[in-house]
Every structure is written in structure tokens, then in C-alpha cells.
Amino acid sequence: MQMEVPGSPGGPMSGLVASAVEYMVDAGQRSILFLDVMRRRGDQYREHVAQTAPHVLQYAAELIIDGRELDEPVNYVLVRIVPPAAVQIDSARRPFIVIDPRAGHGPGIGGFKADSEIGVAMKAGHPCYFIGFLPEPVPGQTIERIARAEALFIEKVVSFHREAEGKPCVIGNCQAGWAVMILASVRPELFGPLIIAGAPLAYWAGVHGKNPMRYSGGLLGGSWLTALVSDLGGGKFDGAWLVQNFEGQNPSNTLWTKQYNVYSKVDTESDRYLEFERWWGGHVNLNAEEIQFIVDELFVGNNLAAGNITLSDGQKVDLRNISSPIVVFCSKGDNITPPQQALGWILECYADVDDIRAFGQTIVYTVHESVGHLGIFVSGGVAKKEHAEFSSNIDLIDVLPPGLYEATFEAKDEETTSSDLVVGQWVMRCEARTLEDIRAMGGNSPEDERRFAAAKRVSELNLAAYRKFVQPWIKGMVAPQTAELMRNLHPLRTQYEAFSSQNPWMKAVKSAAEGLEENRKPVSNDNPFLAFQEQVSKQIVHALDSWRDSQEAMSEALFLNVYGSPALQAAVGIDPKGELSRRREMPPEHRAMLDKRVAELRSRIGEGGLREAAIRALLYVGSARGMVDERSIEALRQARRDDSGARLTLAEFKMLVREQFFMLLLDREAALAVIPKLLPDDVNQRRAAFMTMSEVLSASEHITGERASRLQRVAQLFGLDAETLGRASNVAPFDPKAKAS
Incomplete structure (x- = not known):
């Protein structure tokens, strides 16, 4: 038996050294290529924002x-x-x-x-x-x-x-x-x-333990901060702050995963990454009035x-x-x-x-x-x-x-x-x-609703105080040039600028990256150092996710305790024991219109012809399934003609369906009972309409159970015999004793 000596040719140490050298060469090349991707991202950003109407539409x-x-x-x-x-x-x-x-x-x-x-x-x-x-x-x-x-x-x-x-x-x-x-x-x-x-x-809306973004307004004291940022921007709100809020929801992706994914797959991922970053980095501005409406009326209010x-x-x-x-x-x-x-x-x-x-x-x-x-x-x-x-x-x-x-x-x-x-x-x-x-x-409990209502009132009070005591001073101090400088120095913008070709160091990166095109030596997939790199990355992601989870838990606890305080709620006019109902009653004018419409539909239940009868019957049978399948609608679309071959417009067909649906909803038995009066005397027309109806109903599955019972009742209303029903597509055997609900 021959013993291998560590470090000797063919020994395990030799293989480890070879793997280390292979990994270090690849890691060095990837680092240069990654920095070059960052340079291209910065240049792309500068070109994009320089356009009068920048966009990322792929179409002309x-x-x-x-x-x-x-x-x-x-x-x-x-x-x-x-x-x-x-x-x-x-x-x-x-x-x-x-x-x-x-x-x-x-x-x-x-x-x-x-x-x-x-x-x-x-x-x-x-x-x-x-x-x-x-x-x-x-x-x-x-x-x-x-x-x-x-x-x-x-x-x-x-x-x-x-x-x-x-x-x-x-x-x-x-x-x-x-x-x-x-x-x-x-x-x-x-x-x-x-x-x-x-x-x-x-x-x-949301649930405890998730959706922490809904607490942000309350934790910041309301929308006064929005007004402050707009005032510092000379009457404009920098959209980069909104993007930063998005990024803050997933720090592991923002700070690590997004960039690491490019670094680890730099030979294949750079184009996809740059395509997305072209949109992600195209920050736009909003007027102060716009963002204030959004925050006051929607996010906080x-x-x-x-x-x-x-x-x-x-x-x-x-x-x-x-x-x-x-x-x-x-x-x-x-x-x-x-x-x-x-x-x-x-x-x-x-x-x-x-x-x-x-x-x-x-x-x-x-x-x-x-x-x-x-x-x-x-x-x-x-x-x-x-x-x-x-x-x-x-x-x-x-x-x-x-x-x-x-x-x-x-x-x-x-x-x-x-x-x-x-x-x-x-x-x-x-x-x-x-x-x-x-x-x-x-969703929210009544206690949660009171908390958010209290946060809304605190926001209103803080905003009023800011506008009266602070805003005039801020507006007087901020010149247009100062506002523009602060926008340009926003961290999300500077990260693009810092790696662009404006940075003289990045020109050396570009030259080095170009020299790697013919000498690229990717590491093998089974390299142990590559596996270690992946493990380190997972640990970084886990650490950042754990930090995020702890911060979100702390933020939620702080919001729930501060705005759940009965003393605070009472101070801002919220009854600590009352139940806030935000659901609205039907307006009287809509109720009157609805009553009039109901009376009209009831009076017209006996009006119509074969088309109205067929749609009414189709809705009656189909509703037993509790769902609508695209195959049934496509079959109906193909058969959307009356007995003379004239085609209804989509708007006319929609109105017909809605009216027949509501008639069934208002008085189903009365709506079904008059069907024989709506049908033509020609049995062939009635049979053809019934066969079309059965084809639509069976387009997605066999007609069984309650639907089969209802279709049997419709066949009787249409004056058709068991033989006709038996010829219909995918219908269960006719049972003359069956009763439909």
C-alpha cells in the first residue's frame, strides 16, 4: 500500500492548491468585470437622465x-x-x-x-x-x-x-x-x-407580523416630514426618496443579493441587470402638492x-x-x-x-x-x-x-x-x-383601526404645526440652486455617478475588462472555494434578513403601543372604547334609483323572445356551478346570434345578460315560469336553441348533478322530450322525476 504525502504531486494538498489558484484567478477576473458592469451602469444612468423624455419601453x-x-x-x-x-x-x-x-x-x-x-x-x-x-x-x-x-x-x-x-x-x-x-x-x-x-x-390594511410599511406614517409622526422634504426641494419632492423606501423593505437584496448575483454570474447576468437598472435608476420628481395629496389622503389618511x-x-x-x-x-x-x-x-x-x-x-x-x-x-x-x-x-x-x-x-x-x-x-x-x-x-381588528385613526389625527396636528411655525423659515432659506444640489447628492444618485466613466479610476477598469475577453477562465462548478463563497453569501443574506425582521418587529410593537394608548387616542379625539366603522351605507339617491330599476325589471320579466329565454335558462343552469369557464364563454361567443342570424354587439349582449341575471335574482320562479311564453311555436327553433345551450354548458365538463337537474327542467320548459335531452352533449341520463332547485 502506497501513502500519499500532502503537498506531493497528486496529493490532496496539491488539489486544494490548484482549486485555490483556479478560484483566485476567476475571482479576480470577476471582480474586474463586475466593476466594469458598475461603470456601464453609471454611464447608462447618465445617458438616460440626460434625455428629455427617458423611458424603458421596448416598443416604438x-x-x-x-x-x-x-x-x-x-x-x-x-x-x-x-x-x-x-x-x-x-x-x-x-x-x-x-x-x-x-x-x-x-x-x-x-x-x-x-x-x-x-x-x-x-x-x-x-x-x-x-x-x-x-x-x-x-x-x-x-x-x-x-x-x-x-x-x-x-x-x-x-x-x-x-x-x-x-x-x-x-x-x-x-x-x-x-x-x-x-x-x-x-x-x-x-x-x-x-x-x-x-x-x-x-x-x-394588513396583518400583524407582516406589512410593516403601513406603520411608517405613524412612526414618522405623519406627513409633516413629506412637507419638509418638499420644501427642502424647492417645492418638488425627489422620487429617489420613494425608491429608497422600496429598497428599505428588503435590505438583503438592496445591499447584497442584487449585486452579488451579478458578481457571481457576471458572464451571463450583466445585460439583464443593466436592463433593469436603467428603469430602477431613472428617478423623477413630483410637485409638493402631488405628494402631499398622496400621503395625506391615501397613505396616512x-x-x-x-x-x-x-x-x-x-x-x-x-x-x-x-x-x-x-x-x-x-x-x-x-x-x-x-x-x-x-x-x-x-x-x-x-x-x-x-x-x-x-x-x-x-x-x-x-x-x-x-x-x-x-x-x-x-x-x-x-x-x-x-x-x-x-x-x-x-x-x-x-x-x-x-x-x-x-x-x-x-x-x-x-x-x-x-x-x-x-x-x-x-x-x-x-x-x-x-x-x-x-x-x-x-385584516385589522377594531383596536387596530383605532390605532391608525389616532395616527391620522397626530399627522394632521403635526402637519398644521409644521406649516405654521417651521415651513415659512424653511422656504425662505432654500434657494433653487440649493434644492438642485441636494437632489444631485442623494445617495441613490451618487452611487451611479461614483462608478461612471466620470471617475478617472473607472477608465483603468474598462481597459482591464476589455483585456479579459480572450483570457477569461471561469472557475469549475465543483470548486470547493466557490461552494464556500456561496455559503458566505447565504450567511450574509440570513444576517441582513434577521436584522430586517427584528427592526420590523420593533417598529410594529412601537406603533401598536404608542397609538394603542387610550390616553393618546382620547387626546386626539378617538374614543378608546368605540368601534370605528368605515363601511358606508347606500346613498338615498342610489337606493331610489335601484328601487325604480327593480320595479322596471319585475314588470319586464314576461317580455322578450327566444334570445331572452335562452340566456335566462343558460344563466339558471350555469349558476348551479358557481363559476364561469373561458371555454363556456368562447362557445357562447361563437353562438352569439339570434334566430335571424343578426349579431348582438358586445354592449347589447352584456346588457341582455345583466337584465336576465337580475330577473332571476329578483324572482327566479316567476322568471322561469314565463319562459314557455317567450318561446316561438316552431319546435325546431326551440330545439336548436336548447342544443346550443347544452353545448355551451358542456364546453368545460360533463353536465351532472344539480346542473343536469336544472337542464332537465329547462327542457321541460322548452317543451322538449327526453330524446332531445339525450342527444345534448355530455348530459347525464334524463330522469323525469328529477327536481331542480
Whole structure:
């Protein structure tokens, strides 16, 4: 037996030394290449901010309206997206309008990639428009003025597509989501379906142990700090502060993971990293009036869902006035806008699902399991799944009967029933839900509501004190040059500038990186030092995450104890033992309108013909399932003709569905009993309508159970025999004794 001597050729020490040398060569090269990526990032930043209208849209765009030229000028623009040569647009389809969030970053994130909100909408054949903004606000610009400008933009798009089936579908991302909801509540006639992605609408909502961002306003003493920062900025609020707030939510990613990922995979990750950083570093400014409205009315005040926002003309912002379907997309992995903040407004606006229906509203929500805040509108995987399905099935959503639904998705495969009726790679279903499903996600207790109400009152008092005693002095001391210097010296900006080619040391880095192109020697994947590097990285991430968790726990405890103090609550006018109810009652004028509409529908239950009878029967049978499948709607779309072959417009079809749905809701037995009177004498017409109905109902699965019983009852109402029912697609055997509820 021969013994190996450490350090001898072929010995373990020799292998370790070789691995160390290999790793050190690779680490040195990666360090130079990483620094060069930082240099390119800095140069990219300088080029981007030097542009008059910087954006990250991947698509060519044609300017339609420049908001700076309006009677009430704003720094917003409307552009038409020019489809790529390979994309075919159907002019008959409703247009899509994507409104980007102005939350500190520049515009373009909705069209950041080919697989994006704009990309999937165009792929589905929809004309696309984009509402973006310039880096500098127009003097005197306010949130309300921007809303009026966006209304003009949407009116222009509508004028271009008067022949389209349906009004524009408008997508509002993050901050743009609440802006769209405000506008849609005061100008509901402009909108088709709304897709609200990652948008906070109920700002106090959340659960203990999570969602610490909602405590920030109270811990800082309210919005006086916002006013101070705006005053130091010479009347402008630097969007870099908003970006810094986002970054502070995940310090391990901000301080380590994002950069380490580039360093460890510098040969493959640099382009992706630079693409994202071009948007992430494009900070924009807001007027002091704009950010003060956002913080006072929304973040701290939480007045949107409560209906406590009043516009300059005296009009109240009431989300219940929105007449278009509302699609809310949120994620459990979103620590900026958790599901409670995206959906909690529903609990504040409505008592139950019947209340939603009484306002004629259709609300569809979907909750992703893991994607983060930016991933909701940046991730290509999300775009190819959720956004692609929403785009392809937007007409399905538009004709849903009023109520609350959850959109779910199932992958299409060889065993999928009627797969030819599925547009994409996923089958979308809208399943009926109640308000209890939203409450089950968690939310505030009455004690929590009192705490946030107390924080709101403290904010108001502190802001009033600041404006009276401090603001005049600050405004008098800050010159425009001083404000500009402070913006340029913001830490988020200086980190880009410091590594740009303006730094003479980075020129040496560039030369060294160029010399490595032919001599690059990546380390092998099984190198033990590389494994040690990964382990160290994980330990750093764990340490930073632990620090974040402890800080968040301390912040939550501090907020709950300070604002939970009965003495503080009493001092600011909050009853420490009272229960704050933010849910509103139905306005008397809406109640009167509703009563009139109910009486009208009751009087018209016996009116109509074969088309009304068929839709009524279809809704009666289909409602037993408690969900709507895109295959059923596609089958219905293909059969959307009356006995003479005339085609209903989408708006006419939507009205027909809604009226028949409400008739069944008001008096189902009476609505069913008159069906025979609505039918033609020609049995062949009745049989053809029934067979079409059965094809629609069986498009997604066999008709069994309660649905089969109800279909049997419909067959009897249509005067059809058991043989006809037996010929219908996928229907359980006819049982003449079966009774449907």
C-alpha cells in the first residue's frame, strides 16, 4: 500500500492548491468585470437622465397628445404603441391603455419586455396605447389636474376606436392603479374593464407580523416630514426618496443579493441587470402638492376606500360609482401592496355580495402565491400567464354578471376538455366568492383601526404645526440652486455617478475588462472555494434578513403601543372604547334609483323572445356551478346570434345578460315560469336553441348533478322530450322525476 504525502504531486494538498489558484484567478477576473458592469451602469444612468423624455419601453411609440400643451398643462403624454411587424392587430378589438406608476421611477415598465402587459395585449390582437410622464412636473400640477388630462387621453383613444367592440381596457400599475380608480369613479362612462395590478387601495390594511410599511406614517409622526422634504426641494419632492423606501423593505437584496448575483454570474447576468437598472435608476420628481395629496389622503389618511376624498368641484370620489368590471391582481409575496391592501377596499365599500350587485359592479381578483411587487408587472412569467389570460379573455370578464369572483388558472394539456376553445396555455375560470373569502386573508381588528385613526389625527396636528411655525423659515432659506444640489447628492444618485466613466479610476477598469475577453477562465462548478463563497453569501443574506425582521418587529410593537394608548387616542379625539366603522351605507339617491330599476325589471320579466329565454335558462343552469369557464364563454361567443342570424354587439349582449341575471335574482320562479311564453311555436327553433345551450354548458365538463337537474327542467320548459335531452352533449341520463332547485 502506497501513502500519499500532502503537498506531493497528486496529493490532496496539491488539489486544494490548484482549486485555490483556479478560484483566485476567476475571482479576480470577476471582480474586474463586475466593476466594469458598475461603470456601464453609471454611464447608462447618465445617458438616460440626460434625455428629455427617458423611458424603458421596448416598443416604438407615436406621440398622440403632449400634456404640456393642454389648457391645464401636465407632464403626462399619450402615445400609440407601434406593433412589431410580426404582430397582427384586430381593429375590431377593444384598445388597451397602460398607465405607468409615477412612484419615483420613470415610465415604461408596462412595456419593459416583449413578454409584458403591452406585449401580451398586442399578441391577443388589441391596439395598445401608453400613458407615461416626463421627469419634471409642470408648475402647479396636481393629482386632480392629471386625472382630468388622463380623461382627455382616454376620450381621444375612444374616438379612434368607435367601431371596436367595447370601451378601452385600462391597466393601472401600482400608484397608477389608485389614480385609475379615482378617475373611473368620477368618469365611469369612459372605461371598459379595469386591471388594477399591485395597487394599494386600503392603506391601513394588513396583518400583524407582516406589512410593516403601513406603520411608517405613524412612526414618522405623519406627513409633516413629506412637507419638509418638499420644501427642502424647492417645492418638488425627489422620487429617489420613494425608491429608497422600496429598497428599505428588503435590505438583503438592496445591499447584497442584487449585486452579488451579478458578481457571481457576471458572464451571463450583466445585460439583464443593466436592463433593469436603467428603469430602477431613472428617478423623477413630483410637485409638493402631488405628494402631499398622496400621503395625506391615501397613505396616512386612507380616505379613498372610505369615500372621504372631495375634488375641487365638490364631487365625492366614490369607488362604488365605477360601472366597469374591476380586475384586481395582487400577490402574497408583495410586501409593498399585500392582498389585504389591494382588496380591503371591497370590505369598506360593501356589506355583502348582494350589495356589490346592487351597485351593478363586477369585481374579479386573483392572488399570486409568491411573486414580489415589481414582478406583478415586470415578470415575463406573470405576463405570459395572468396578464395574457386577462388580455385574451377581457370580453369574458366584461359580460360576467355582477358579483365577486376569483380568477383561477389551470394549465392546458392533452386531457383538457374542449381545448380548441382555450386561447392560450392556461384555462381561466372565474369562481364566485363572498366577502368572507377576503376577510379570511386577515385584516385589522377594531383596536387596530383605532390605532391608525389616532395616527391620522397626530399627522394632521403635526402637519398644521409644521406649516405654521417651521415651513415659512424653511422656504425662505432654500434657494433653487440649493434644492438642485441636494437632489444631485442623494445617495441613490451618487452611487451611479461614483462608478461612471466620470471617475478617472473607472477608465483603468474598462481597459482591464476589455483585456479579459480572450483570457477569461471561469472557475469549475465543483470548486470547493466557490461552494464556500456561496455559503458566505447565504450567511450574509440570513444576517441582513434577521436584522430586517427584528427592526420590523420593533417598529410594529412601537406603533401598536404608542397609538394603542387610550390616553393618546382620547387626546386626539378617538374614543378608546368605540368601534370605528368605515363601511358606508347606500346613498338615498342610489337606493331610489335601484328601487325604480327593480320595479322596471319585475314588470319586464314576461317580455322578450327566444334570445331572452335562452340566456335566462343558460344563466339558471350555469349558476348551479358557481363559476364561469373561458371555454363556456368562447362557445357562447361563437353562438352569439339570434334566430335571424343578426349579431348582438358586445354592449347589447352584456346588457341582455345583466337584465336576465337580475330577473332571476329578483324572482327566479316567476322568471322561469314565463319562459314557455317567450318561446316561438316552431319546435325546431326551440330545439336548436336548447342544443346550443347544452353545448355551451358542456364546453368545460360533463353536465351532472344539480346542473343536469336544472337542464332537465329547462327542457321541460322548452317543451322538449327526453330524446332531445339525450342527444345534448355530455348530459347525464334524463330522469323525469328529477327536481331542480
